[in-house]
Each structure stands twice: as C-alpha cells, then as structure tokens.
Amino acid sequence: MKKVFIIIGVLLFYMNLQAAEKITGIWKIISKETGFVQSIALIYEYNSKVFGRLLVTYEDDGKLSDPKGVADKIVGDPTFIGLDFIWDLEDRGKKWSRGKILDPLRGKIYSCDMWIDGDNLIVKGKIGPFGREQIWIPLKKRSELPSWVKIPNKPTPIIPVVK
Structure with missing residues (x-):
C-alpha cells in the first residue's frame, strides 16, 4: 500500500511539472x-504571467466601436x-489560472482560467466554482x-482599478 502512495505522489509531481x-x-x-x-485581444506574457489587452472593440451589430470610447x-x-x-x-x-478578468462595461472582476482546445482558446471567468466559458x-x-491598430512589441501591464 505504501508503494501505491509513493507512485501516486511521483506521478502527481511530474504532472505538475508539465x-x-x-x-x-x-x-x-x-x-x-x-x-x-x-473584440480582439492581445494575450501576452510578462514576468512569467499572462495578461490580456483590448486592441479592438465592436458594437453588437459587428461594426467597429469608437476607438475613443471610455471604460467609465x-x-x-x-x-x-x-x-x-x-x-x-x-x-x-495544463491551464493558465489564478488570474483575474475584468468585464469593463460592468466594472466587475472575476477569477480567470485559460487553456488551449484545438486551435481555440477557452477563457473561463468565474466566481468560486461557478463560471462561464467563452471560445476565442x-x-x-x-x-x-x-x-x-498598434500592437506593442513588449507591453507592460497596467492593472485596472474599478471605481
């Protein structure tokens, strides 16, 4: 029985190294x-963490939004x-997690997980165990x-603060 626990421990250790x-x-x-x-977003890495920046936003009908629109x-x-x-x-x-995602229209911040599924990126915003997934x-x-649109070469994060 002791060997089983050791094997399970070793397997879990190596799975976390992936x-x-x-x-x-x-x-x-x-x-x-x-x-x-x-919208269109740039996902970038900075100091071994991942961040996301809005590059373009669109109206509900698919037309470009005013690039000067503010997140009030x-x-x-x-x-x-x-x-x-x-x-x-x-x-x-297997995932990027323990981060945050902001709904800039509502001024709400949620926990966030992301992972690749085929060619797509799955983004999950959540409160506790409950959440909603989007396919990007x-x-x-x-x-x-x-x-x-200007794509920055080496973006530096600017973490927003909700009013």
Whole structure:
C-alpha cells in the first residue's frame, strides 16, 4: 500500500511539472448572443504571467466601436482600446489560472482560467466554482485588424482599478 502512495505522489509531481500550452497571440472574442466578433485581444506574457489587452472593440451589430470610447467604471476613465482586462494568470500545468478578468462595461472582476482546445482558446471567468466559458479564435491575418491598430512589441501591464 505504501508503494501505491509513493507512485501516486511521483506521478502527481511530474504532472505538475508539465507546462501549460502557450496562449500568447491575438485572439478574436465572439459574442455568444450575436455571433459577431465582440473584440480582439492581445494575450501576452510578462514576468512569467499572462495578461490580456483590448486592441479592438465592436458594437453588437459587428461594426467597429469608437476607438475613443471610455471604460467609465474604471478609475481614470481609460479607453477600452489599450485596456488590460486580464492579469496575473499563472502556468498551472495544463491551464493558465489564478488570474483575474475584468468585464469593463460592468466594472466587475472575476477569477480567470485559460487553456488551449484545438486551435481555440477557452477563457473561463468565474466566481468560486461557478463560471462561464467563452471560445476565442485565433486571428489568422494581420489584415483582419483595422489599419490603425498598434500592437506593442513588449507591453507592460497596467492593472485596472474599478471605481
């Protein structure tokens, strides 16, 4: 019986050494309600943690939002474009987790997990064990972005504060 516990312990140790898949890149967030692209986000790594920044936002009808639109629930009323809305995700084996995700329209912050499923990124915002998943799809071509979008080379996180 003692050998079984040792084997289980060794297996669990090695499973935790397995790194989560890389999730950095540019992702399209599709609205479950409308089926249109809701926004486009840059997922980037900084000091071994993962962050997410809004690059483009769209209206419910799929048309581009005003790039000067402000997140009025966030201290300083920053624009949605350039807003870090995901922060501090840690590599936890098969997932990136223990981070936060912000709903900038409502000014609500949730716990966040992310993982790769095929070509897509699964993003789960949650409160305790309850949550909602979204499927994000990779941006295939730079031409899918408006010409005015600037992608930072080495972004530095700016963690938002809710009013």
